[in-house]
Amino acid sequence: MTTGEHPVTGPWETLDVTVDGPVATVELNRPDRLNALSPLMQQELHQVWLAYDADPQLRVAVVTGAGDRAFCSGADVSTVADTSRNRTSDYDRENNFTPVQAGIRKPTICAVNGVCAGAGLHFVSDCDFAIAADSATFLDPHVNVGQVSALEPIGLSRTVPLGHLMRMVLVGKGERITAERAEAIGLVTEVVPAADLRKRAAELAAMVAEGSPEAIAISRQAVLESLSLPHHEALRRGFVLLRAHADHHPDAQEGPRAFAERRPPRWQV
Structure with a gap:
């Protein structure tokens, strides 16, 4: 340490x-x-x-x-x-x-x-x-x-x-x-x-x-925000966060690529 x-x-x-x-x-x-x-x-x-x-x-x-x-x-x-x-x-x-x-x-x-x-x-x-x-x-x-x-x-x-x-x-x-x-x-x-x-x-x-830092941060955000929202609204908000990450963040492509290539992912930090 x-x-x-x-x-x-x-x-x-x-x-x-x-x-x-x-x-x-x-x-x-x-x-x-x-x-x-x-x-x-x-x-x-x-x-x-x-x-x-x-x-x-x-x-x-x-x-x-x-x-x-x-x-x-x-x-x-x-x-x-x-x-x-x-x-x-x-x-x-x-x-x-x-x-x-x-x-x-x-x-x-x-x-x-x-x-x-x-x-x-x-x-x-x-x-x-x-x-x-x-x-x-x-x-x-x-x-x-x-x-x-x-x-x-x-x-x-x-x-x-x-x-x-x-x-x-x-x-x-x-x-x-x-x-x-x-x-x-x-x-x-x-x-x-x-x-x-x-x-x-x-x-x-x-x-x-080991997980993608950005995916973890947004996953936490989705769950924690849902606690103060009606169920369907929370799902809609979670989907917006999910799609924004999948469409725009490089980790969303790096993860599947690393899995297919059988190597550790190189996350963006």
């Missing part, structure tokens, strides 16, 4: 970002605070996503946590209770630390290595898909510390059945979901032994990186 060769690698105070070929690994790095989200971490994450999106050599990012105890224990409670902070009700200003919030076009994978609580669920919701170590657990304790749980469950409502989601929100810290149950209800797509988590995330990232 390499560091210091890309803007995405920092240096950062709250993150450890490494690059291995086309894959960036973004590690939440406050293990003494169970990788809790601080205002500085949120700012640094926003900068990382923008740098990742702007680097044509990077094709996929993995998000995980430092240590073996926690992926992310949520927002740093000491900062949540700080009324002196200049907070607003502007969603776009206050929430830009996840890939979706930052508006990036590239894929991301969440690798949950331990406790994932509260605001940590943003990454499970906002990455393209998530995997988990068999030791991972998930909970939403917002209501137990007098906070409203809104953004994380709204994001997760697209993948998790409503009853399971509402139970998680309302029972709060009393509802600790195991990795196996998280897979069963759609929080994560795969559970692996803790010792194999990073290896498996790297394998999945490598597979994603």
Whole structure:
């Protein structure tokens, strides 16, 4: 792995970002605070996503946590209770630390290595898909510390059945979901032994990186845009995106040509 060769690698105070070929690994790095989200971490994450999106050599990012105890224990409670902070009700200003919030076009994978609580669920919701170590657990304790749980469950409502989601929100810290149950209800797509988590995330990232970067970006756009459109309108919009790529982007011709010639494709970057 390499560091210091890309803007995405920092240096950062709250993150450890490494690059291995086309894959960036973004590690939440406050293990003494169970990788809790601080205002500085949120700012640094926003900068990382923008740098990742702007680097044509990077094709996929993995998000995980430092240590073996926690992926992310949520927002740093000491900062949540700080009324002196200049907070607003502007969603776009206050929430830009996840890939979706930052508006990036590239894929991301969440690798949950331990406790994932509260605001940590943003990454499970906002990455393209998530995997988990068999030791991972998930909970939403917002209501137990007098906070409203809104953004994380709204994001997760697209993948998790409503009853399971509402139970998680309302029972709060009393509802600790195991990795196996998280897979069963759609929080994560795969559970692996803790010792194999990073290896498996790297394998999945490598597979994603093999695809056409532009085809992946437009595929993500088509799916994500469809969530806010009526079904038929979403299909019509998806077809417009599909045809524009097929008719005008060189990757649409390079892919079939490489397949016929039995060679790796040379994607435009």
